[in-house]
Amino acid sequence: MRILVQGAGVAGLTAAHELAGRGAEVLVVEKNPSIGGEASWRAGGMLAPFCERESGEQAVIALGQGAAEWWQAALPGLVTFNGTLVVAPPRDTAELRRFAARTERYSNHSADAIAALEPDLAGRFRAGLFFAEEAHLDPRQALEELHAKLTATGVRFRFGCTEAPQNERFDRVVDCTGMAARQHLPDLRGVRGEMLYLETREVTLARPVRLIHPRFPVYVIPRGGGRFMVGATMIESADDGPVTARSLMELLNAAYALHPAFGEARVVECSAGVRPAFPDNLPRVVEKDDTIFINGFFRHGFLMAPAFARKAADIVFADHPAKDRPHETCRQRAIA
Ligand SMILES: Cc1cc2nc3c(=O)[nH]c(=O)nc-3n(C[C@H](O)[C@H](O)[C@H](O)COP(=O)(O)OP(=O)(O)OC[C@H]3O[C@@H](n4cnc5c(N)ncnc54)[C@H](O)[C@@H]3O)c2cc1C
Numbered sequence: 187m188r189i190l191v192q193g194a195g196v197a198g199l200t201a202a203h204e205l206a207g208r209g210a211e212v213l214v215v216e217k218n219p220s221i222g223g224e225a226s227w228r229a230g231g232m233l234a235p236f237c238e239r240e241s242g243e244q245a246v247i248a249l250g251q252g253a254a255e256w257w258q259a260a261l262p263g264l265v266t267f268n269g270t271l272v273v274a275p276p277r278d279t280a281e282l283r284r285f286a287a288r289t290e291r292y293s294n295h296s297a298d299a300i301a302a303l304e305p306d307l308a309g310r311f312r313a314g315l316f317f318a319e320e321a322h323l324d325p326r327q328a329l330e331e332l333h334a335k336l337t338a339t340g341v342r343f344r345f346g347c348t349e350a351p352q353n354e355r356f357d358r359v360v361d362c363t364g365m366a367a368r369q370h371l372p373d374l375r376g377v378r379g380e381m382l383y384l385e386t387r388e389v390t391l392a393r394p395v396r397l398i399h400p401r402f403p404v405y406v407i408p409r410g411g412g413r414f415m416v417g418a419t420m421i422e423s424a425d426d427g428p429v430t431a432r433s434l435m436e437l438l439n440a441a442y443a444l445h446p447a448f449g450e451a452r453v454v455e456c457s458a459g460v461r462p463a464f465p466d467n468l469p470r471v472v473e474k475d476d477t478i479f480i481n482g483f484f485r486h487g488f489l490m491a492p493a494f495a496r497k498a499a500d501i502v503f504a505d506h507p508a509k510d511r512p513h514e515t516c517r518q519r520a521i522a
């Protein structure tokens with residue numbers, strides 16, 4: 187079985203891993219000159235199905251629950267199993283109750299319990315929720331390590347190109363091109379997410395902390411070495427241009443509300459990514475002739491890509507492949 191995977195974001199790399207693991211010969215083509223650059227590079231890497239249920243469907247839990255174990259098996263040592271802490275300033279305790287009502291598998295935490303988990307937050311919040319079963323990873327490390335592992339196990343990569351060599355033939359094309367697949371998936375839309383990286387030695391956190399805020403839900407994720415990712419806005423737009431002043435102010439205000447020492451932190455990066463999403467905000471595997479599209483990961487690329495890589499691989503290996511067709515022909519048939 188020879189498979190062409192288009193796109194080396196989280197969808198493409200997890201699909202390549204799953205397909206190669208089942209014995210396929212895989213070539214990955216990536217438009218950018220190296221790994222990263224689009225939505226996957228900007229992600230928080232929270233593997234938080236229970237917290238995500240707050241703003242999503244029940245399916246988020248079913249589709250995301252095995253993700254941490256998948257990543258841990260693929261790249262041992264990558265995942266931090268430390269839970270998620272959700273806190274609210276005193277004026278927003280009603281919002282915390284609303285969050286709790288929409289979620290599950292948490293324990294209520296008092297100020298003392300919050301301080302025991304995160305000593306740097308001692309005395310700052312009277313109430314919180316702790317989701318002990320959740321995990322997180324560093325998305326950039328995940329993408330780079332997955333690329334290295336796939337290369338070492340024989341998956342070929344061609345960067346800076348969108349097509350396979352003319353003389354190569356593939357049984358299937360797996361399109362994981364994110365927003366670029368909009369021409370084939372007309373109901374795909376973009377949800378802009380802006381994020382920052384802050385650097386400070388004055389704050390230590392052991393896990394992602396979500397701050398409930400009536401206007402702007404925010405999270406701060408420790409990345410090690412004094413770095414923290416602060417994210418992320420949710421704007422109905424496919425614009426991936428620079429972060430706006432308003433979003434920058436809101437993200438910084440939220441980080442400052444979590445801990446005032448963030449006021450002295452260095453801003454080492456601010457950028458925006460566009461989350462590809464279908465109208466129901468759930469991903470899909472779409473089959474069009476010889477092409478299988480894996481797309482629509484919205485806020486849940488790292489959380490749900492493993493489940494959808496498995497779904498796509500099930501389709502590939504269940505079917506009778508169309509043999510000996512040149513890649514260009516497959517592509518034209520998909521467009522038609
Ligand atoms: C700020 C932010 C925070 C997020 N936080 C989280 C989080 O905490 N947890 C989580 O699970 N998810 C999170 N997400 C969501 C997640 O990042 C996305 O759902 C996911 O990255 C989408 O992955 P993808 O591979 O489909 O698309 P992309 O990452 O956009 O990858 C598509 C790839 O295809 C390439 N490409 C495009 N056209 C072609 C072509 N014609 N040929 C070859 N290659 C092509 C692109 O260059 C790109 O590398 C976040 C997203 C953002 C923006």
